[in-house]
Amino acid sequence: MNIPRLSCPRVVIVGGGFAGIALAKQLSKQEVQVVLLDKHNYHTFQPLLYQVSTGGLEPDSIAYPLRKILKNFPNILFRLAHVEAIDVANNKVITNIGDLSYNYLVVASGSETNFYGNTTIAENSMVMKTIPQSLDLRSLILENFEDALLTSDLQERDKLMNFVIVGAGPTGVELAGALAEIKKGILPKDYPDLDTRRAQINLVQSGDSILKDMSEKASIKAEAFLESLGVNVWKNLRVTHYDGSLATTNTDVTFETATLIWTAGVKGATIKGLDAASFVTKGNRVVVDEFNAVKGLDNVFAIGDIAHMVTAQQPKGYPMMAQPAIQQGEQLGKNLVRMLAGKPMHPFKYKDKGAMATVGRNKAVVDLKRWKFQGVFAWFVWMFVHLFFLIGFRNRAVVFVNWVYNYIRFDREARLIIRPFKKRHNTKQGNH
Amino acid sequence: MNIPRLSCPRVVIVGGGFAGIALAKQLSKQEVQVVLLDKHNYHTFQPLLYQVSTGGLEPDSIAYPLRKILKNFPNILFRLAHVEAIDVANNKVITNIGDLSYNYLVVASGSETNFYGNTTIAENSMVMKTIPQSLDLRSLILENFEDALLTSDLQERDKLMNFVIVGAGPTGVELAGALAEIKKGILPKDYPDLDTRRAQINLVQSGDSILKDMSEKASIKAEAFLESLGVNVWKNLRVTHYDGSLATTNTDVTFETATLIWTAGVKGATIKGLDAASFVTKGNRVVVDEFNAVKGLDNVFAIGDIAHMVTAQQPKGYPMMAQPAIQQGEQLGKNLVRMLAGKPMHPFKYKDKGAMATVGRNKAVVDLKRWKFQGVFAWFVWMFVHLFFLIGFRNRAVVFVNWVYNYIRFDREARLIIRPFKKRHNTKQGNH
Known part of the structure; x- marks a missing residue:
């Protein structure tokens, strides 16, 4: 994988989603070498995928280059890789581009569709x-x-x-x-x-x-x-x-x-080597303690959708959503810094920021802790929050232009069949 | 193809590029049934393709839904189809979704890459x-x-x-x-x-x-x-x-x-049935007269890149570029209206609007008829002209936002590997 071995500890993060990115940012400027692995070279803003499917947004404006997120952090390296297995006995990650040893491993591999065996x-x-x-x-x-x-x-x-x-x-x-x-x-x-x-x-x-x-x-x-x-x-x-x-x-x-x-349904995107019954629970999620450490392993952590953490606050585990992922990534980052400094780690505490969904033009529902509201205002709140959480000024600007245009014109212009789905296997490569 | 036969003449246009679109617009609100066929459901603004390749623009903002271009023209129907052959003897177009008879056929199939046999x-x-x-x-x-x-x-x-x-x-x-x-x-x-x-x-x-x-x-x-x-x-x-x-x-x-x-190099994207030596010349272009009529056929026309028209003004034929395509489409539209009204057609006259190319930030070259200039101002002219010729307000706004951002930040954020090219044949469908 062509990554130099430094004298400082190496933290390998699997997955550049909300959790992995939040963690990586916390570890920038620390005395650790961080290697982030992802099978895509971009971070996906999943909450807006449905707008790509329905022609309301272009795909590129809800994706953000991972290398760009990391470019100001010289201690963080990125590799485009499929992680095939984890060898916890030998502290090694096995990928399609080679093996990589780690001092600390953080699995932030997210979730995948669950068909419940159908x-x-x-x-x-x-x-x-x-x-x-x-x-x-x-x-x-x-x-x-x-x-x-x-x-x-x-x-x-x-x-x-x-x-x-x-x-x-x-x-x-x-x-x-x-x-x-x-x-x-x-x-x-x-x-x-x-x-x-x-x-x-x-x-x-x-x-x-x-x-x-x-x-x-x-x-x-x-x-x-x-x-x-x-x-x-x-x-x-x-x-x-x-x-x-x-x-x-x-x-x-x-x-x-x-x-x-x-x-x-979704289930944890488990990885071979960490998918044994001793590690995972219902919904293929990896069981972690309140410090996000994987049960039975002292240098392997899991955060975000893949992690199943049971606390008094949340006896059924946290929902597989962006907010717990971001907060766990941030918290684990701080905890790793504490641990490396010989200080005790702090248990995870979730700040519930509420939930929201949009149905259509002027139609959304928002649940905050103390206030639940629906309709036009909820819809504006939904848009504002999603714009705010998008990464990057350009993405925000482009999404904003699209939304204003779609609102005024009752339109969705990205109704383009760029790569046919039905006939994909019949057409010659690059010929459609 | 499920298209009703009306009592008015049917004009079939093959290709929704610059030429085909310009023609279709001229024929809107006329007493003809127009059927536009294209293998994509969108018009491509080809001059900016290189910016998609280099991550400067997202693909969706240089594409425009053909159905949207045509939506206010009830006499124009669109079908997503690959035209496989033309049967000039029986006035029929043969496509992957069935045959279609025509009274008048206009081939605006554009050009494709020419490897000169290598x-x-x-x-x-x-x-x-x-x-x-x-x-x-x-x-x-x-x-x-x-x-x-x-x-x-x-x-x-x-x-x-x-x-x-x-x-x-x-x-x-x-x-x-x-x-x-x-x-x-x-x-x-x-x-x-x-x-x-x-x-x-x-x-x-x-x-x-x-x-x-x-x-x-x-x-x-x-x-x-x-x-x-x-x-x-x-x-x-x-x-x-x-x-x-x-x-x-x-x-x-x-x-x-x-x-x-x-x-x-490029060559005309000829279609079977119109590719005989009697129809085509150097560079696979279909020979047309000054009314864009195909030599030897009285109800088949060709416009744009595919058409080779020799005039006193342009003895080697017009360049395979957007401007001649747009102007021929417009002119043929007017001529078909004249012809159907029993009036004589007017020969094509090209208005050379000049040529331009951009090399990079603040670096472009512009040739106008009476003025040739290079550098920063040329670069702004290049951008203005390309924004102006893009179809649709949303596309212009999104491209503008991207260009301003790229200019200020020296950046190109669409550096995303959405569909891997190298490994395409190894990955499972929908799994990358």
Whole structure:
């Protein structure tokens, strides 16, 4: 991997998401050599992936070069690498570009889609955890409308215009709302020769409420917002099988659909060597103590989505979201500095900053500790907070320009099929 | 293709580039049914592709949805289709989504890269005529630097950091300048553990001047600009063979390079059925008369790059550039309206608006009819003209934000490997 061995300790961080970046920043200017590994050369702002999928934002404005984040920190090196395994016995990380030894290892590998073992859904559904996946979904949605135009078979046409989103967490709700706005504002103009009123957006939730991690008020209001936009909200319904054409459920409800989007679950993105039953718990998360140390190992830590930390404050573990990840990254950074200085570490304390989700234009729900509100103001708060947390001035400026434009013009101009999804395997490389 | 046959004549346009769009707009609100076919669902602003390749702009801001361009024109339909052949005997277009008959056909299929029969170069070089190709090049450039970090073999490292651009037209010059600025401004910060001074940018030109279609003053000044940026400009040199690792030339000069970018030629993107020797001339262009009618056919026309029109004004045919394409599209639109009204058509007259190219920050060359100038002011003119010709307010705003940011910060933030180029065939779909 061509990394010099210095006399100071080496901290290897696996993953440049919210947690990994927050940690790396804390370790800058310290007497440690930090090596950050990620399979992408950019940090992804995951909360806005659904806007990439629905043509509201360009992918490049929610991604930020990892090397740029780190460029002012001479003690931090970056390597573009897939981590294949961790050898905890020999303090070594095994990657596609070679092995790397560590004094301290921090796993911040995040989460991946959880299909709960359902292979038909895993094989045939779309997911939205990375930028390429979001772009694939964008292409598929647009290709489906292009194909709907070509068929005279009404059943086939309806199937192409029927969208089923499984899972009514923030991602599912936001995606359903965005698709409903596209149906209303863009399709009739883009496809004058297609009866786009027949397009359906279905949001399927296994429990009896949507946004179940938010307040009841937020849940009820978000559902009302979705219904006002024409989304079919299905509760207490579980999709059990999907062959790419027909989705069946635990009841007699079925959906004929060419597009099933699975946002119903995530699990820890475990890594070989740290995936034994002694390390992981429910949802593939690595069990850590209140200092983010992995159970049974004294120089391996886990932070963010991958870490399962049980505290009196949070007996079920922290939610797999940006805020706990950022705060754990910062806290572990400070703790490592303390530890290296021979001082005791401080236990993690989570500051709950609330939760929010947006359904559409002027429609969002916000839960703060002492104040829960919905509607236009919530929507502005949602936008402001997301702009604030985006990394980089240029990204903020470009996202802001897009949002202002989309708001004024009821438009989403990034409806581009740059890389076709359906025909990808038939076209010659670089030829589409 | 599911297109209704109306009583008015049907005009089929193949290609949504500058020429096709200009024509379609002229035919809006006329008593004709227009069907525009393109293999992409967007119009590409080709003059800025090199900025996508070099991380200065995001791809979505130089692309514009074709359906959006056409949405206010109820007599114009769009179909996403690859045109496979033209059956001039039966007035039919054959595509991957079915056949389509026409009363009038206008071929505006543009141009493609011309390797002049050199298969080793065709197989191993990068080209930059479409957005996916530009993104592939962006990925490859960045992947090469990531790989250069990993090797201790100095020869291999130099090869990964050695760029050879063949062809010193505007695209080659602009790309070379952008790479030189990246070498100077971005690489040392992004790759502190790599001696990026060893990166080389070579611009190879077979003739004895660069920008040969521009004035001598522009050519000389552009070369001086390139040299001030550290680009190696090679003249009177032809690359004759490239195996993906070593490029050989017509002299004893050779280049060890992992990246050869071919911008040395274009040819008409001919279509089967219109590619016979009776229709095409040098450079695969379809011969047309001064009304853009294809020789020997009374209801088939060709406009833009694909059309070869010889006039007293331009005995060698018009250059394969945006301006002749736009003007021919507009003129043919007016002529078709005249023809359908039983009036005589007017011959094409080209208004030469000049030519320009940019080399880098504050460095551009502009040739107007009566005034040729270079330097800072030329650079501002170049930017203003390109912003003006971009389609859509949002695209202009986003490009403007990027340019202002890049100018102030000496930066290019879209240095993202969204879809790896090198490893594309090894990674699972949607998994990178």
